[in-house]
Amino acid sequence: MSEIKEMVAEVVEKVLKHKVEKETVDLLEENLWAENVWQLLLENELHNVAVSEEEGGAGGDIEDLLELYGLIGKYAAPVPFIEHTLANYLLKQIDIKGYEQLTTYSITAPLQLKEDALFGTLKHVPWAKYAEKIVALAQEGSQQFIVVADLENAVLKNGTNLAAEPRSEVVFENMKALQKVPITAKQYMSLSKLVTAASVSKMNGALTTVFQLSVQFSKEREQFGRPIHRFQLVQQHLANMAGEQTLMTVATNNVQTLLGDGQEGLEVAYTRLRMDDASRAVATAAHQVHAAIGVTHEHRLHQFTRRLWAWRDEEFTARYWKQQLAKQMLESKMDLWESITEQNEAHVHA
Amino acid sequence: MNLPKVQFTEEQKQFRQEVRSFLKQHIEKGTFETRCDSWLSGSNPDFSKIVAEQGWIGMTWPKQYGGKERSTLDRYILTEEFLAFGAPVAAHWFADRQTGPLLLRFGTEYQKEFFLPKIIKGECFFAIGLSEPNSGSDLASVTTRAEKVEGGWIVNGAKTWSSNAQDSHYMVTLIRTEPLGEKKHEGLSQFIIDLKGEGVTITPIRYLTGEPHFNDVFFDNVFVPDEMVVGTLGNGWKQGLAELAFERSGPERILSTFPLLNEAIEQLKKKRDYAGLEEAMKLVAELWSLRNLSIGVAKVLEEGGEVNIPAALVKSIGTKFEQKIPEIVRLLLDVYPDLQSEKEIERYLAESILHAPGFTIRGGTSEVLYGILAKGVIAQ
Numbered sequence: 001m002s003e004i005k006e007m008v009a010e011v012v013e014k015v016l017k018h019k020v021e022k023e024t025v026d027l028l029e030e031n032l033w034a035e036n037v038w039q040l041l042l043e044n045e046l047h048n049v050a051v052s053e054e055e056g057g058a059g060g061d062i063e064d065l066l067e068l069y070g071l072i073g074k075y076a077a078p079v080p081f082i083e084h085t086l087a088n089y090l091l092k093q094i095d096i097k098g099y100e101q102l103t104t105y106s107i108t109a110p111l112q113l114k115e116d117a118l119f120g121t122l123k124h125v126p127w128a129k130y131a132e133k134i135v136a137l138a139q140e141g142s143q144q145f146i147v148v149a150d151l152e153n154a155v156l157k158n159g160t161n162l163a164a165e166p167r168s169e170v171v172f173e174n175m176k177a178l179q180k181v182p183i184t185a186k187q188y189m190s191l192s193k194l195v196t197a198a199s200v201s202k203m204n205g206a207l208t209t210v211f212q213l214s215v216q217f218s219k220e221r222e223q224f225g226r227p228i229h230r231f232q233l234v235q236q237h238l239a240n241m242a243g244e245q246t247l248m249t250v251a252t253n254n255v256q257t258l259l260g261d262g263q264e265g266l267e268v269a270y271t272r273l274r275m276d277d278a279s280r281a282v283a284t285a286a287h288q289v290h291a292a293i294g295v296t297h298e299h300r301l302h303q304f305t306r307r308l309w310a311w312r313d314e315e316f317t318a319r320y321w322k323q324q325l326a327k328q329m330l331e332s333k334m335d336l337w338e339s340i341t342e343q344n345e346a347h348v349h350a
Numbered sequence: 351m352n353l354p355k356v357q358f359t360e361e362q363k364q365f366r367q368e369v370r371s372f373l374k375q376h377i378e379k380g381t382f383e384t385r386c387d388s389w390l391s392g393s394n395p396d397f398s399k400i401v402a403e404q405g406w407i408g409m410t411w412p413k414q415y416g417g418k419e420r421s422t423l424d425r426y427i428l429t430e431e432f433l434a435f436g437a438p439v440a441a442h443w444f445a446d447r448q449t450g451p452l453l454l455r456f457g458t459e460y461q462k463e464f465f466l467p468k469i470i471k472g473e474c475f476f477a478i479g480l481s482e483p484n485s486g487s488d489l490a491s492v493t494t495r496a497e498k499v500e501g502g503w504i505v506n507g508a509k510t511w512s513s514n515a516q517d518s519h520y521m522v523t524l525i526r527t528e529p530l531g532e533k534k535h536e537g538l539s540q541f542i543i544d545l546k547g548e549g550v551t552i553t554p555i556r557y558l559t560g561e562p563h564f565n566d567v568f569f570d571n572v573f574v575p576d577e578m579v580v581g582t583l584g585n586g587w588k589q590g591l592a593e594l595a596f597e598r599s600g601p602e603r604i605l606s607t608f609p610l611l612n613e614a615i616e617q618l619k620k621k622r623d624y625a626g627l628e629e630a631m632k633l634v635a636e637l638w639s640l641r642n643l644s645i646g647v648a649k650v651l652e653e654g655g656e657v658n659i660p661a662a663l664v665k666s667i668g669t670k671f672e673q674k675i676p677e678i679v680r681l682l683l684d685v686y687p688d689l690q691s692e693k694e695i696e697r698y699l700a701e702s703i704l705h706a707p708g709f710t711i712r713g714g715t716s717e718v719l720y721g722i723l724a725k726g727v728i729a730q
C-alpha cells in the first residue's frame with residue numbers, strides 16, 4: 001500500500017464517518033444529497049486523487065482511488081464521488097483532460113454518432129440529474145468512440161435505483177459531442193474493467209458494513225435470555241457471512257492492486273461474478289439475523305442491502321462478465337489450469 | 351410425514367374460473383394493480399368491501415353469522431387466485447384467515463354474533479398483536495399486562511410490528527393476565543382490543559421502502575370489558591398455537607412473488623428462450639410440489655386434524671421458495687429492478703426483492719420453525 005493511499009484513505013474515512021449519518025443517506029429519498037460532504041471532499045482535493053501533480057492533481061493512482069470507492073460503499077455516502085472521479089479517470093485513459101464541473105459516465109451501451117452529433121438513449125445514468133457533463137460510449141459504423149457531451153440540453157427522465165440513488169434516462173437527439181476519441185476493442189475492455197473495479201470496490205464496502213452491522217446486532221439482541229449469536233443457526237449465518245465478506249475483500253484488494261500495477265487479467269471479471277452471489281448471500285443472511293427491526297426504514301441495514309440489490313444489476317453486470325469469460329475461455333488455447341495461473345509453456349519460453 | 355392428496359372437483363374448478371374473471375375484470379377497470387406481496391402490504395378497504403359483496407369473506411363460516419358454509423378448499427382456491435393476481439386483500443386478510451376461525455373455536459356466542467357478521471360484510475378488520483419490542487421469537491416472554499377491575503381489565507404495555515393496524519378496527523392481543531411465573535407460557539390470555547378506544551395509540555413504522563406497513567401499538571390504561579376475553583383466561587398460548595396452523599400453511603407462504611414468476615415466463619416465451627424456460631420450469635416444478643403440501647394441510651385442517659408440524663414445514667420451505675423467485679428471475683432475464691417502472695416485470699422484480707427479507711421472518715422466523723420441525727419429527 002502506498003503511503004499516500006493510507007493517508008488519503010484516512011482523511012476520507014474520517015470525513016465519511018463523521019459526516020455521513022443515517023439521516024444523511026436518507027436525504028436521497030427527499031430528492032436531496034450530501035452537498036456538504038461533497039464540498040469537504042473537494043476542499044481536501046480528494047476528487048483529484050489519481051490525477052497527476054503536473055496536471056494539478058493530488059497524485060496517487062487508481063489503486064488509491066478504488067480504495068476510496070470502497071469507503072463510499074462502506075458509508076453509503078450520497079455523493080457523486082465515484083461518478084465524477086471515474087468519468088475523469090476514463091477520460092485520462094484516452095488522453096483527455098478531466099472536467100472541473102460535475103461529470104458522470106455511462107459506457108455500457110453505445111449512442112449513435114453521426115459526424116459530431118449524438119443520438120440515442122442511455123438508461124439508468126447515475127447522477128445525471130446533477131451532472132453537467134457525461135462521458136459516454138458512441139458508435140459510428142463499426143468504430144467505437146468515447147465521447148463527451150453537455151447534459152444541460154439533454155432530455156432527462158429522472159428516477160432512482162432500488163436504493164433511492166439518482167438514476168436518469170438520458171435522451172440524445174442530435175446533441176453535439178464536445179469530444180470524440182476512437183477506441184479499440186482492447187481499450188474498451190480495459191475501460192469496462194475500470195468501471196467494474198469501481199463497482200466491486202463500492203459493493204465490497206457496503207457488504208462489509210452489512211456484515212459488521214449483523215455481528216454487532218447479534219451481540220446486542222437477546223431472546224430466550226441470551227444474545228442471539230449463541231444460537232447455532234445464527235452462528236451459521238454469521239459464519240457464512242464471514243466467509244463471503246473475506247472472499248470478497250481479498251478479491252477486491254487483489255483487483256485494486258493489479259489495476260494499480262497496470263495488469264489487466266480476468267480478475268475483475270471473477271470478482272464481479274462472485275460478488276453477485278456474495279451480495280445475495282450476505283444481504284439475505286443479514287436480514288435474517290436482524291429479523292423485523294432490519295426491514296424497517298429506521299434501521300440502517302437497508303441503506304446497505306438496498307445498495308447491494310441495486311448495484312448488482314447496474315453497469316457491467318455479472319451476466320455481462322459471465323459471457324465475456326465464456327468467450328475468452330472458448331477462444332483460449334490454454335487449458336483451465338494454465339489460464340488460472342496465466343502461464344503456459346509458450347509464455348514461459350517466450 | 352405425509353399429507354392427503356387433493357383433486358379439485360368440477361364445481362371447484364368452476365368457482366376458480368368465477369374468481370379469476372372477477373379479478374381480471376377489476377384489473378381491467380383499474381380497481382387495483384397487480385403487486386407482489388399484496389396480501390400483506392396491499393391494504394385497500396374499498397376493495398375488501400367489494401370482495402365482501404361477493405360473499406368471499408368468511409365464506410366457510412356458519413350461515414347463522416352470515417357465512418356461506420363453503421368448504422376450506424373453496425376458500426383455498428379463492429385465496430390462491432387473490433395471490434396469483436396480486437390483489438390488495440391485506441385489510442381483511444387476518445380477520446378472514448385467523449380471527450374468524452379463532453372465534454368460531456374459542457369465542458363466546460356474544461363474540462361470534464358481534465364480530466363475525468361485521469367481518470363478513472368487510473366492515474371489521476383485525477390486526478395481530480403478538481410481538482413486542484423485546485419479545486419476538488421468544489413470544490412467551492411478552493410483558494403487556496392486564497389487571498382485573500370490575501367488569502373487565504386494565505391493559506398497559508405495547509405491541510409492535512402489527513401489520514395494517516392503521517386500517518384495522520380491532521386487535522387480538524396476547525396479554526399477561528397473571529404475573530410472570532416459573533412457566534412463562536402460562537398466565538397468558540387473548541383479548542380483543544378496540545383500536546379506536548381510549549388509551550390506544552397507533553404509530554406507524556415505515557417499511558424499508560419507506561411505505562407505511564406495520565405499527566407500534568401502545569396501551570395506556572386501556573379498559574377491556576370481560577366480554578372481550580377470547581376463550582379461557584390463561585389459555586392464550588394454546589389458543590394462539592391453534593391460530594398459527596392457519597397462519598403458516600396457506601398459499602400466501604408460497605405465492606407472494608408469483609406475479610413475478612408468471613410475468614417472467616411470459617417474457618421468456620415471447621423471446622422463445624428455451625434455456626431460460628428450462629430453468630424457469632424448475633421453479634414451476636417446485637411450486638407444484640409445494641402447493642400439494644399446502645393444499646394437503648388445508649384438507650387436514652378442514653377435517654379438524656393436527657397440523658402444527660406440517661404447517662411449520664410449509665412455511666419454512668414455501669417462504670424460501672418465494673424468496674428464491676426474484677433471485678432466479680434476475681439471472682434469466684435482463685431486468686432492471688425499478689419500483690417506478692412502466693414495465694410490469696421491472697416493478698414486480700423490485701417489489702419482490704425489497705419485500706423478500708420479510709417472508710422468512712413474519713409469522714415465525716425460519717430458524718424457529720426449524721426447531722419446531724426437528725422436535726416434531728423426533729417426537730414421531
Ligand SMILES: Cc1cc2nc3c(=O)[nH]c(=O)nc-3n(C[C@H](O)[C@H](O)[C@H](O)COP(=O)(O)OP(=O)(O)OC[C@H]3O[C@@H](n4cnc5c(N)ncnc54)[C@H](O)[C@@H]3O)c2cc1C
Pocket residue numbers: 221222223224228231232233234288289290291292293295477478479480481485486487488510511512513514564708711712713714715716717718721
Ligand atoms: C413484514 C412483517 C410483518 C409482521 N407482522 C406482524 C404482526 O402483524 N403482528 C405481530 O405480532 N408480529 C408481526 N411481525 C413480527 C414477527 O412475528 C417477528 O419479527 C418474528 O417473530 C421474529 O421476532 P424478532 O423480529 O424480534 O426477531 P428475534 O426473535 O430477535 O430474532 C433475531 C434472530 O435470531 C434468531 N433466533 C431467535 N431465537 C432463536 C432460537 N431460539 N434459535 C435460533 N435462532 C433464533 C431469529 O431466527 C432471527 O434470525 C411481523 C414481522 C415482519 C417482518
